[in-house]
Amino acid sequence: MPAKTANRLLKPEVLARLGTLDLVARTVVDGVTTGLHRSPHFGFSQEFAEYRAYNEGDDLRYVDWNVYARADRMYIKRFQGETNTAINLLLDTSASMDFGAPVTKLEQAIFLTASLAYITRKQHDSLGLAVFDESVRTFQPPSARPDSLPRALALLENTKPGNGTHILGALQSLRASISRRGLLVVVSDLYANSDELLAALQPLAHAGQDIAVFHLLDDEEIEPTAKTISAFQDLETEESVIVDPQFLKTSYRSRFAAHCESMQQACRRVGADYTRVLTSEPLDAALQSYMSFRARRGR
Template structure:
């Protein structure tokens, strides 16, 4: 089943976190986010993650002319329609970071933002009748719900998300290799994390997923404070995953800090690109439905380009 735009013509008013914060239930938040970015799409149908070209059939009067394959017509002088099918057996594994560093921030914290994004993706995929699973991790796998398309499975995933509290460090030296071995059936793997972890281990895990022919997406969640370093007055900084604290004058550190963050982001992007992995930076100040909607529009555009090249 495809998710179809209701045909809105006005510029959408994307949901901000203040709107979502008034909704405590994660299932309602997920529905609001998904409906928010679908409303913002002006093209219909809106097929999100899981539509691909299937076959041709001969044109019959009344068929939508937009689906005529003009390349075939130029070679055969006959009209054929491109038919598409949804990958209703798509299997997606959502991997969510629940280490202590994800606790940072208010309205929302990184974890609030990431958990809502994870729930929204699960909600969207269930609407498309895809099988979705959930893995949470810090220095170990804390929860592993195998992928299922049963409606009650989504309720179970949302329950686990609502009852997950970020804790421990994000030591993934054992976690990611274990996941790469467990997720065997070809499908989609989506990692939602602040990526404060060993990038060499991340790189190897991404390569292992890709070797198994998974499509991999990394949603990199960062708080706006971490990206812009807005602090002005003397500030005490405390480590969330290490027992370190620093009392300092932030303006003296700002230039060096932003340079280090820029290098970090560049390294993460390079790591993802080297394995053919989609990378999306999520700033917690940005409306979540706008971020997801922009990425799904990008996916559709890339898929159409691939079909045209084919």
């Protein structure tokens, strides 16, 4: 079963052992696309890209009948996608992302971002990448040049956890740099106010950007398992709070669930696609969600 094989390979702990992000991204994306009977990634533009031998099930509208007349063989014409579509990947590298098991949220986010970058370049879209925490640490403008993917992967390879999170400020500073309409992918643990997130995404949505939000979470932060009274030290502020385990079982879980729900509501209000990504789960679900999102948007 190819799909199952792909799922097994895409487990986060397996990806962590693959070594380079290029290999990680290739493995992830190939695993996802192998299971699809029909590739939705070609043929959205009128610009010829390549010929491919006809396979049973291919759409007959794309058969090049002229070639069939000359060579008595059926070839499918493939067209270049929207090459002017700019896809900006925004990666949250705040200190809170350095948490989780078997891989940290940041590692999972990097795998996801690399996979998205790989897909982007595979579709010949312009690839832009921004790394932010309290502010934008690095920004690679969208580019369709062949070296855009290696540069992005190199940037991701060298990404380390930073300080606090300030999504509003980061997106505001990026707004000026992202002028072209395109796709904006935010990968973050979203430790922010829902209103703040709404305020950050709304201007971008109004500017015509399609927005996809990947919410990175770890099981331990959803349902902490501490059984004794413990001092919880904030990774971003380094402040400690002594917490009763009974509180973690009751109030905390409800508060956190409400927070996730508010984030999802904020995304829905601006038309953004919201996908929850757990560090313990394979990336298939997240990438499938991304593919379907792009299919819905016709890109």
